[in-house]
Amino acid sequence: xxxxxxxxxxxxxxxxxxxxxxxxGVVQGARPDASSDASSDADRDAGPAHDAARPDADVDGxxxxxxxxxxxxxxxxxxxxxxxxxxxxxRVLREQTYVLGDTTxxxxxxxxxxxxxxxxVVSPRARLIVEGTxxxxxxxxxxxxxxxxxxxxxxxxxGIVLLGDAPAQSVRAQVPGLDYSAGTLPxxxxxxxxxxxxxxxADCGRLRFLRVEHAGQLATSTAPMAGLTLAGCGAPTSLDxxxxxxxxxxxxxxLGGAPDLAHVALTANRGDGLAWSDGFAGRIQxxxxxxxxxxxxGGRGVRxxxxxxxxxxxSSPTIYNATLVGPPxxxxxxxxxxxxxxxxSGARIGNALVLGFREPCLDMDGDxxxxxxxxxxxxxxxxxxxxxxxxxxxxxxxxxxxxxxxxRLAAGNQLGGGSGVGLPLDRDAPVLAPAVGSPADxxxxxxxxxxxxxxxxxxxxxxxxxxxxxxxxxxxxLGR
Numbered sequence: 040x041x042x043x044x045x046x047x048x049x050x051x052x053x054x055x056x057x058x059x060x061x062x063x064g065v066v067q068g069a070r071p072d073a074s075s076d077a078s079s080d081a082d083r084d085a086g087p088a089h090d091a092a093r094p095d096a097d098v099d100g101x102x103x104x105x106x107x108x109x110x111x112x113x114x115x116x117x118x119x120x121x122x123x124x125x126x127x128x129x130r131v132l133r134e135q136t137y138v139l140g141d142t143t144x145x146x147x148x149x150x151x152x153x154x155x156x157x158x159x160v161v162s163p164r165a166r167l168i169v170e171g172t173x174x175x176x177x178x179x180x181x182x183x184x185x186x187x188x189x190x191x192x193x194x195x196x197x198g199i200v201l202l203g204d205a206p207a208q209s210v211r212a213q214v215p216g217l218d219y220s221a222g223t224l225p226x227x228x229x230x231x232x233x234x235x236x237x238x239x240x241a242d243c244g245r246l247r248f249l250r251v252e253h254a255g256q257l258a259t260s261t262a263p264m265a266g267l268t269l270a271g272c273g274a275p276t277s278l279d280x281x282x283x284x285x286x287x288x289x290x291x292x293x294l295g296g297a298p299d300l301a302h303v304a305l306t307a308n309r310g311d312g313l314a315w316s317d318g319f320a321g322r323i324q325x326x327x328x329x330x331x332x333x334x335x336x337g338g339r340g341v342r343x344x345x346x347x348x349x350x351x352x353x354s355s356p357t358i359y360n361a362t363l364v365g366p367p368x369x370x371x372x373x374x375x376x377x378x379x380x381x382x383x384s385g386a387r388i389g390n391a392l393v394l395g396f397r398e399p400c401l402d403m404d405g406d407x408x409x410x411x412x413x414x415x416x417x418x419x420x421x422x423x424x425x426x427x428x429x430x431x432x433x434x435x436x437x438x439x440x441x442x443x444x445x446x447r448l449a450a451g452n453q454l455g456g457g458s459g460v461g462l463p464l465d466r467d468a469p470v471l472a473p474a475v476g477s478p479a480d481x482x483x484x485x486x487x488x489x490x491x492x493x494x495x496x497x498x499x500x501x502x503x504x505x506x507x508x509x510x511x512x513x514x515x516x517l518g519r
Contacts, residue, residue: 132157154196171248204236207295216264337373348383
């Protein structure tokens with residue numbers, strides 16, 4: 040009886056509907072401007088999210104999976120009319136499901152979607168609307184998470200892919216990791232399953248209070264999918280309070296387009312936390328990347344690329360208030376950098392903390408160094424505890440660049456000397472709020488004044504120094 044009740048309770052926990060299981064640790068910190076957080080007072084006052092780990096394995100004769108005793112619906116290959124998924128039924132993805140053009144899929148607060156080898160692909164001109172709340176987020180996770188046969192693993196299912204017609208360096212391009220083989224596509228028309236065009240207002244939808252877990256399945260022989268992919272999504276597209284965790288590959292992949300992202304947590308992913316290419320020019324504020332460890336882990340905190348230094352439009356995102364932390368020092372992982380910019384990618388990154396990576400905090404290749412002839416991609420940021428000896432803040436190529444980039448970076452940022460965040464982090468309950476009066480508290484600059492960025496976040500990092508009201512509270516699961 041105990042295991043059966045645990046499984047039923049777990050469904051409620053995934054939907055954060057009040058079943059009293061394990062309360063999970065969260066980071067300390069908060070978005071400083073409440074006016075930009077449209078959640079209700081009840082949302083802001085909600086307690087910590089429940090732990091959605093695997094149920095106990097001591098089966099007592101009850102059902103082996105929640106879908107044996109709970110309403111579950113297997114979703115087919117195509118969604119071709121406006122559809123709403125509520126929280127009363129668990130949805131299961133077992134194939135690449137396409138939301139076709141001029142169709143909106145809306146997912147209500149508390150809904151749970153299980154991936155069993157499938158993926159959700161939103162075609163150009165279609166939209167995905169996720170209506171989670173702080174105390175009832177929408178959760179996409181592994182089918183195994185609600186069973187007793189095994190623990191959920193990175194790569195148990197594909198992920199979520201949003202496709203649009205916003206400008207990109209490629210036109211009608213395919214997304215890495217999607218299966219384009221015969222029999223998997225909903226149409227012979229490439230515009231249904233590719234991205235990139237000429238519409239800067241291409242609207243892929245709105246995602247709010249969403250968790251994506253254990254994605255990144257290797258569906259083809261080329262590469263695994265990212266947990267969440269934004270490809271050719273234009274300016275109307277917005278993400279706010281979104282977490283991607285335990286992907287077998289990249290956490291969040293952005294290809295072309297210029298969407299707005301705020302309050303994004305990318306945790307324990309085996310590939311890069313955030314990766315962009317193909318002319319991505321989005322805006323991001325309040326970004327947490329916590330890289331995981333393990334034998335198969337090996338990703339950078341952030342990796343920015345382009346299709347070459349002459350490709351247009353230039354990859355040039357603007358990112359403010361980021362905290363990037365490398366893998367636990369006591370676990371194996373790849374020897375990778377905190378930030379890697381390559382192939383001519385631009386970037387404007389300000390108010391960042393880049394901490395604890397096993398290679399330099401910042402690395403760039405020659406094509407990218409040459410793009411910054413008079414300025415620098417990083418400002419008002421703290422780089423600390425990177426490399427084997429803890430002092431490899433810049434790679435040798437950047438430090439010794441003939442155009443003086445290394446000197447400009449050293450003058451505009453703090454290299455070493457502590458950040459105010461204690462390392463190593465407690466990975467079960469990471470605390471990311473820097474100490475008041477620390478370098479993170481005093482170094483920051485005002486973010487761009489363009490109507491998107493919170494102007495009061497004049498500190499380095501994703502979490503306000505000394506803050507006690509975390510923006511992760513009640514919906515995200517940052518602990519391992």
